[in-house]
Amino acid sequence: MKVEGIFPRTLRALARGRGRWAFGLLPVGLFALWGGWFTLAPTTVYERSVQARLELHREVYAIDSPVEGRVVKTQLELHRSVHAGEVLVELSREHEERQVAEAEAVLQGLGPQLEAARAQLEAEQSALVEQKGQGVAGVQEARARLSEAETVSRRAQEEATSTERLWKRGVVSEMEWGRARAELERTLAAEQASRAALASARLGGTVQSTERRTRLAALRGEIARLEADESVARASVARLREELERRIIRAPADGVLGETSSVRVGAQLREGDPIATVVAGGSVRIVAQFIPASSLGRVRAGQRARMRLEGFSWTEFGMLKATVVAVASEVRDGLVRVELSLDELPLGIPLEHGLPGMVDIEVDRATPSQLVLRTLGREARRGGAPEGREPKS
Structure with a gap:
C-alpha cells in the first residue's frame, strides 16, 4: 500500500510547511550578515571640505625697459616658452659701444706707461744702492789720504822745528831752514786739501743720494697716479659694459611669456616702459576649506x-590622490585652511590654476556601529545644551 494514496492531504500540508520554514530562515541569515558588518567591518571615515581648488604656485616677473633706446631686435611672442638669460629685446647700442672702445683704449695705454715707470723705479733703486756703496768707498779713500797727509805734516813739523833750532845755533844755513819751512807749508797745504776732499766726498754722496731719492719719490708718485688712472679706467670700462649689457633685455627665469606689449623693431622705448611678463612654473597644491568643528584636531599633516574636480566626472577621469601637508591653526572667515600636496594626477586633467572641486580626507577608521554611537552621542550632547549655546566638544 502506498502512503501517498492513503494520506495525500497530510503530505501536501507537510510540503507547504517546509517551504515556509526555509523562507523564514533567509531574513535571519541576512540580518546576521548585516549585524556582523555593522559591528565588525572597519570603514574609512572621511571629512569633506566646504570648498577646494587647485592652486598653481607661480612666480610672475614683470620686465620693464631699463634704459631709453630704439628697438633693433625683438623676440616677444605671447605664450612662448623662454629660458633664463634668453634675449628678448635688443636696443640700439652704437654710442655705448664707442664709449666702451674708447675707455678700453685708455686702459690699454696706461698699462705700458705703468710698466715703464715701475722699471725705472727699480733701476733707480738699484742705482741708489750702488751709489751708496761708491760713496762709502770714496769717503774711506779720502779719509785714508787725509790720514796720510796728517802724518806727513807732523813729520814735516818735527823736521822744521829741529832745523830751526839748528839754524839758531848756526849749525845749518838759512837756506836749509828755508827749505824746511817750505816743506812744512807744502805738507800743511796737502793736509788741508785732503781734508777738503774728505768733506767734498761726504757732501757729494749726500747730494747725489738726495737727488736720487727725489727722483725715486717722483717715480713713486707717478706710479701711484698711473695706478689710480688705471683703476678709474677699469671701473669706467666695467660701468660702460654694464650700461651696454642693460641694452640687451633678457628673460629673468624659465617660464612662459604671459603678457607682451606691442614692441616693434624701430620703436622708441623710454626707461620704465613695460615690455612683457614671464610666468615661471611652480608646484601644484590643493587648497581646501573645512568647518572648524569637524576638522580641528581631526585633520592632521600626513593624512591621505x-x-x-567639478567638470571632470570621477567615473571617467578618476580622483586626484593627495596628502595633507599643512593645517591652519587659526580660523579665518569661519573656515579652516588646509593645504594638500598632489600625489597623482589622472590623465586628461589639465593643470590649471583655480580648478574647483571637493576634498575628502581620511580622518579615522571605525565600524558602522561606532559611527552610529558617535552620532547619537553628539545629538544627545546637543539636545542637553542650554538654548542658544553649543555643547563643548
Missing part, C-alpha cells in the same frame, strides 16, 4: 585624501 582624494579630490573630485
Whole structure:
C-alpha cells in the first residue's frame, strides 16, 4: 500500500510547511550578515571640505625697459616658452659701444706707461744702492789720504822745528831752514786739501743720494697716479659694459611669456616702459576649506585624501590622490585652511590654476556601529545644551 494514496492531504500540508520554514530562515541569515558588518567591518571615515581648488604656485616677473633706446631686435611672442638669460629685446647700442672702445683704449695705454715707470723705479733703486756703496768707498779713500797727509805734516813739523833750532845755533844755513819751512807749508797745504776732499766726498754722496731719492719719490708718485688712472679706467670700462649689457633685455627665469606689449623693431622705448611678463612654473597644491568643528584636531599633516574636480566626472577621469601637508591653526572667515600636496594626477586633467572641486580626507577608521554611537552621542550632547549655546566638544 502506498502512503501517498492513503494520506495525500497530510503530505501536501507537510510540503507547504517546509517551504515556509526555509523562507523564514533567509531574513535571519541576512540580518546576521548585516549585524556582523555593522559591528565588525572597519570603514574609512572621511571629512569633506566646504570648498577646494587647485592652486598653481607661480612666480610672475614683470620686465620693464631699463634704459631709453630704439628697438633693433625683438623676440616677444605671447605664450612662448623662454629660458633664463634668453634675449628678448635688443636696443640700439652704437654710442655705448664707442664709449666702451674708447675707455678700453685708455686702459690699454696706461698699462705700458705703468710698466715703464715701475722699471725705472727699480733701476733707480738699484742705482741708489750702488751709489751708496761708491760713496762709502770714496769717503774711506779720502779719509785714508787725509790720514796720510796728517802724518806727513807732523813729520814735516818735527823736521822744521829741529832745523830751526839748528839754524839758531848756526849749525845749518838759512837756506836749509828755508827749505824746511817750505816743506812744512807744502805738507800743511796737502793736509788741508785732503781734508777738503774728505768733506767734498761726504757732501757729494749726500747730494747725489738726495737727488736720487727725489727722483725715486717722483717715480713713486707717478706710479701711484698711473695706478689710480688705471683703476678709474677699469671701473669706467666695467660701468660702460654694464650700461651696454642693460641694452640687451633678457628673460629673468624659465617660464612662459604671459603678457607682451606691442614692441616693434624701430620703436622708441623710454626707461620704465613695460615690455612683457614671464610666468615661471611652480608646484601644484590643493587648497581646501573645512568647518572648524569637524576638522580641528581631526585633520592632521600626513593624512591621505582624494579630490573630485567639478567638470571632470570621477567615473571617467578618476580622483586626484593627495596628502595633507599643512593645517591652519587659526580660523579665518569661519573656515579652516588646509593645504594638500598632489600625489597623482589622472590623465586628461589639465593643470590649471583655480580648478574647483571637493576634498575628502581620511580622518579615522571605525565600524558602522561606532559611527552610529558617535552620532547619537553628539545629538544627545546637543539636545542637553542650554538654548542658544553649543555643547563643548
